Ligand SMILES: Nc1ncnc2c1ncn2[C@@H]1O[C@H](COP(=O)(O)OP(=O)(O)OP(=O)(O)O)[C@@H](O)[C@H]1O
């Protein structure tokens with residue numbers, strides 16, 4: 001931990017010398033014009049067909065109402081909490097594989113970017129199995145791993161999917177075997193600090209690997225302000241939720257949970273916290289901020305017609 005602190009301190013000093021700010025968190029809204037300028041000066045834009053996004057269930061990019069409402073509720077709660085705490089770096093994880101981390105992170109990121117005051121950077125930090133780019137049908141040759149291993153400048157790696165305003169992706173790059181080591185490195189700590197502090201109106205989301213099957217997420221979680229835990233309805237066992245929660249809380253704050261692929265959503269359910277929140281009430285800890293919660297309905301992603309609500 002000491003070497004990480006030193007790395008962060010050094011990064012802060014360097015930024016001050018370069019005339020930047022020394023703060024560790026953003027969250028205050030900046031002017032919209034300035035935000036747009038910041039976003040696209042150097043960032044590469046990739047064409048992404050709406051039809052493809054819809055097919056991949058990136059629904060916050062293509063429609064409103066129905067299924068996107070749940071993401072809207074999640075966005076509002078996440079934003080409130082980030083503003084309240086002056087935080088802007090949030091990790092998205094889940095206990096096991098395939099529970100919906102990446103899709104939730106993408107839809108939440110786009111939903112947040114639709115708030116005019118913010119830009120959103122989504123970092124694919126699943127270095128063993130990077131997958132954010134696949135949801136946009138793009139094939140970036142390089143990404144975060146190339147920055148970490150070969151010092152490829154970030155400006156060459158960032159991608160703005162066309163038509164999704166104020167939203168930028170840092171792809172994962174080539175898959176890494178030693179991903180936990182890289183995610184826990186002082187270089188990664190400095191990068192997160194830099195991403196968090198460079199623009200005060202930026203929210204940075206990190207798509208992470210499963211918490212219980214690799215060391216990666218625990219190794220990385222101390223660098224972010226908080227984590228959001230995705231649970232798959234009917235699949236993630238209660239003991240795994242409790243185990244994952246306890247582990248996360250040893251390393252970072254827990255902003256709340258998402259109950260994903262829910263088959264039981266009714267409009268009235270949207271107001272009440274999903275059941276994992278109630279389970280978390282038993283785990284008293286001052287790092288647990290379990291008020292954020294949303295149910296995301298399992299979506300068939302049919303191409304024809306509107307999404308069912
Ligand atoms: N709410 C949902 N409704 C329907 N399908 C969903 C939903 N959320 C995720 N999926 C589908 O579940 C599959 C796994 O989703 P995703 O890639 O987001 O999971 P993951 O947790 O990131 O997986 P991994 O652990 O492999 O990184 C994908 O096919 C995705 O489209």
Ligand SMILES: [Mg+2]
Pocket residue numbers: 101102103126131207208
């Ligand atoms: Mg994933």
